[in-house]
Amino acid sequence: MRKGARVEFISITKTLRAIADRVDPPQVTGDAEIDAMTHAAGVLHRELLNADQPPRWVGRHNVTHEPVYNDAELRGEGLHALEVVVAWPERRRKANARHYEECVRLELDPDAEKPHYSLNDGMYGDLIHMAFGDGRIGFDLRELTQFLDDCLVPHALPSAASIATDRTAAVAAARVETTEERQDRRLKMCEDAGLVMPASEHGRLPDGIDGIATLDGVKRQSFAPDVKAAIKRRRLAQTGRF
Numbered sequence: 001m002r003k004g005a006r007v008e009f010i011s012i013t014k015t016l017r018a019i020a021d022r023v024d025p026p027q028v029t030g031d032a033e034i035d036a037m038t039h040a041a042g043v044l045h046r047e048l049l050n051a052d053q054p055p056r057w058v059g060r061h062n063v064t065h066e067p068v069y070n071d072a073e074l075r076g077e078g079l080h081a082l083e084v085v086v087a088w089p090e091r092r093r094k095a096n097a098r099h100y101e102e103c104v105r106l107e108l109d110p111d112a113e114k115p116h117y118s119l120n121d122g123m124y125g126d127l128i129h130m131a132f133g134d135g136r137i138g139f140d141l142r143e144l145t146q147f148l149d150d151c152l153v154p155h156a157l158p159s160a161a162s163i164a165t166d167r168t169a170a171v172a173a174a175r176v177e178t179t180e181e182r183q184d185r186r187l188k189m190c191e192d193a194g195l196v197m198p199a200s201e202h203g204r205l206p207d208g209i210d211g212i213a214t215l216d217g218v219k220r221q222s223f224a225p226d227v228k229a230a231i232k233r234r235r236l237a238q239t240g241r242f
Helices: 012-020 032-050 071-086 088-105 122-135 141-150 160-165 167-173 179-192 209-215 220-239
Strands: 009-011 057-060 067-069 137-140
Touching: 009 012, 009 141, 012 032, 012 071, 012 137, 032 071, 032 088, 032 179, 057 071, 067 137, 071 088, 071 137, 137 141, 179 209, 179 220, 209 220
Parallel strands: none
Antiparallel strands: 009 137, 057 067, 057 137
């Protein structure tokens, strides 16, 4: 990358999603999204460690909030966060075991009771927020895309050639997620994580919503209204009543 060129930031979360969209992961948890994301994290972690010239880590400056190269401070933090993502299946396995034991203790049917997963508890939540919160850690899009292409890692990012020769065309060609699609996707993220959602937008959202928002690279303040909007749209479709 030439000196003085503007950094085109892409977060770790978006990087993993771009890889997850193109991989065929082994079925570990039974949750296709989690299996794809954990597999993508493992692939990225492996290639970053084995590469002679991996892409430089980029973070947002504490004062200007502009993306700047900071490989020395962010490399260890980012790799550690990827390791946490890879550990999701084991964490879910333990959560399922706790759910079964609790149901047996309360004389409930484990299959009939929906398990509660909180993605925001303990060290797991701290590490996810540290690396993924507010989308503050990632890479330069051009360096990352070239790296993934060189490593033959499939991904859904624009090609390195298109970024270098015609950034405007590449951005225009990318599909923009609609507001309703974003809202529905965020509600599905909560439900896929095992959170019990209220039937009405006026109900209280579960505590684990903070962790899901962090995984999506945003704060609860912007995530929760989307979830409630999706719940309201679903309720209206089912009842037709305001």
